[in-house]
Amino acid sequence: MRKISEQEIKFAENFIKTGGNIAQAAILAGYSKKNASSSGNRVSRYPRVQAKIKELQTQIKENEGYSKPKMIRELEELIAKANSGAYPNYAAVLKAKEMLCKILGYFAPDTQVNNFVGSFVELKKEVQKGEDFEQ
Helix, strand or coil, X not given: CCCCCHHHHHHHHHHHHCCCCHHXXXXXXXXXXXXXXXXXXXXXXXXXXXXXXXXXXXXXXXXHCCCHHHXXXXXXHHHHHXXXXXXXXXXXXXXXXXXXXXXXXXXXXXXXXXXXXXXXXXXXXXXXXXXXXXX
16 A cells, blocks of 8 residues: 555645545645545545544544543533423534534445435434424
8 A cells, every 4th residue: 555645644634623624624735726625535535544534533532532422422411401491402403413423424425325314314303303393
């Protein structure tokens, strides 16, 4: 396997910093603005780049004391708080659910669309429990 280049390392670092924005990470790593999206998509699929991203994520988790179970637990607590009361905060619930989906890997590039669609339908049902949006 080919060794990871400096530009690919910069891409991986910026991918983390931008919260997974492939095009922005590519631009910050020095790829052309015109083709940033396609370059970023291509580079993000390289096994050496994926390995670097995972390595960086692991370092961040270790340094910050975060773990997947801890983050999931905290998001579930936020969802419960946002759903409580007479007027649930649907925006907060949806944002927390989106973050949960990201943590669980539903938005990963290699995830099958069917898994996401099924999860989205379940998510929508959970949010609409008790009240419809069209009142």
